[in-house]
Amino acid sequence: MSLPPEPRANPDLVGHGEAQRQLEAAARSGRLHHAWLLAGAPGIGKATLAWRFARWLLADMPRGEVPLHLPPGHPVFRRVAAGAHADVLALTPGGEGRKRRTIAVEDAREAVRFLTLTPAEGGWRVVLIDEPETMEAASANTLLKTLEEPNRRTVLLLASSAPGRLLPTIRSRCRRLDLFPLDAPEMEGLLARWLPDLPGEDRGRLARLAEGAPGRALLLAEGEGVELAKLAEKTLASLPRIDALALADRITGKDGAGFAPFFALLTRAMQAALREAAAGGGAEGWVAARPLGAWAEAAAEIARLAETAERLSLDRRQAVIEAMRLLRG
Numbered sequence: 001m002s003l004p005p006e007p008r009a010n011p012d013l014v015g016h017g018e019a020q021r022q023l024e025a026a027a028r029s030g031r032l033h034h035a036w037l038l039a040g041a042p043g044i045g046k047a048t049l050a051w052r053f054a055r056w057l058l059a060d061m062p063r064g065e066v067p068l069h070l071p072p073g074h075p076v077f078r079r080v081a082a083g084a085h086a087d088v089l090a091l092t093p094g095g096e097g098r099k100r101r102t103i104a105v106e107d108a109r110e111a112v113r114f115l116t117l118t119p120a121e122g123g124w125r126v127v128l129i130d131e132p133e134t135m136e137a138a139s140a141n142t143l144l145k146t147l148e149e150p151n152r153r154t155v156l157l158l159a160s161s162a163p164g165r166l167l168p169t170i171r172s173r174c175r176r177l178d179l180f181p182l183d184a185p186e187m188e189g190l191l192a193r194w195l196p197d198l199p200g201e202d203r204g205r206l207a208r209l210a211e212g213a214p215g216r217a218l219l220l221a222e223g224e225g226v227e228l229a230k231l232a233e234k235t236l237a238s239l240p241r242i243d244a245l246a247l248a249d250r251i252t253g254k255d256g257a258g259f260a261p262f263f264a265l266l267t268r269a270m271q272a273a274l275r276e277a278a279a280g281g282g283a284e285g286w287v288a289a290r291p292l293g294a295w296a297e298a299a300a301e302i303a304r305l306a307e308t309a310e311r312l313s314l315d316r317r318q319a320v321i322e323a324m325r326l327l328r329g
């Protein structure tokens with residue numbers, strides 16, 4: 001497996017050309033908005049785009065044929081990649097294992113303080129916030145004052161997979177930029193480069209499961225993504241006979257790493273089957289047991305249940321059992 005570097009050190013961004021052009025045009029206009037909300041599915045490339053824009057901005061916006069491009073040999077690129085540039089600060093959620101992952105109020109205060117300082121290199125000060133939806137209420141309120149009264153030549157880049165969970169007052173003060181799934185040829189090219197030893201059939205399956213999100217494809221490839229997808233399909237095919245206890249043991253065992261991917265794959269499989277049935281295609285056998293609307297409600301409830309259990313570190317085993325009850329009806 002030939003993995004790409006982490007976002008702050010990744011020189012490549014496949015797709016999202018329109019988003020890059022919008023950021024470049026805004027910066028060159030001389031009226032760059034002080035806060036941007038980069039929204040899109042997990043693994044779509046939000047953080048990679050944010051770091052790409054930050055490096056380019058800190059390097060005084062060099063011109064080139066490729067938007068926002070800065071070569072890896074550039075001094076600014078090297079210092080940002082090494083975490084050694086004085087004018088950029090990154091906030092990411094803390095918390096490991098079963099502990100809730102959050103951006104603490106102390107980190108938000110540090111970001112506010114950082115943005116009040118004069119740029120060390122005379123250009124811009126940039127703060128990148130990954131998963132801002134994980135901010136505690138106090139963190140969000142701390143950040144809000146900076147959004148309301150921004151300092152000159154400062155930029156906040158919020159990379160969010162769930163912008164609806166941000167305070168409305170934060171969303172209203174950001175310029176939103178949506179990132180969309182990569183198309184099939186782009187995904188196939190990336191997976192062929194990153195996973196050259198994986199059989200083509202498995203790469204195709206990963207591409208379909210990832211739904212145009214490269215980061216999601218890598219997570220699935222690194223873990224048990226393909227096996228969990230098969231388990232999700234088997235679970236639906238076996239309805240209404242499900243051994244909920246055995247399933248709970250399977251996906252919550254060890255470190256529980258299979259919990260969130262399984263439920264993401266399960267609800268995605270349900271939604272895909274329902275879309276096909278609604279369009280008049282061949283419906284899966286389990287779909288006929290209930291009206292499509294009832295299945296759609298069950299899928300949404302299962303997704304909420306799994307997300308809440310993950311976010312609040314609730315009993316995952318009990319969440320599995322409750323989800324299977326919802327499936328059985």
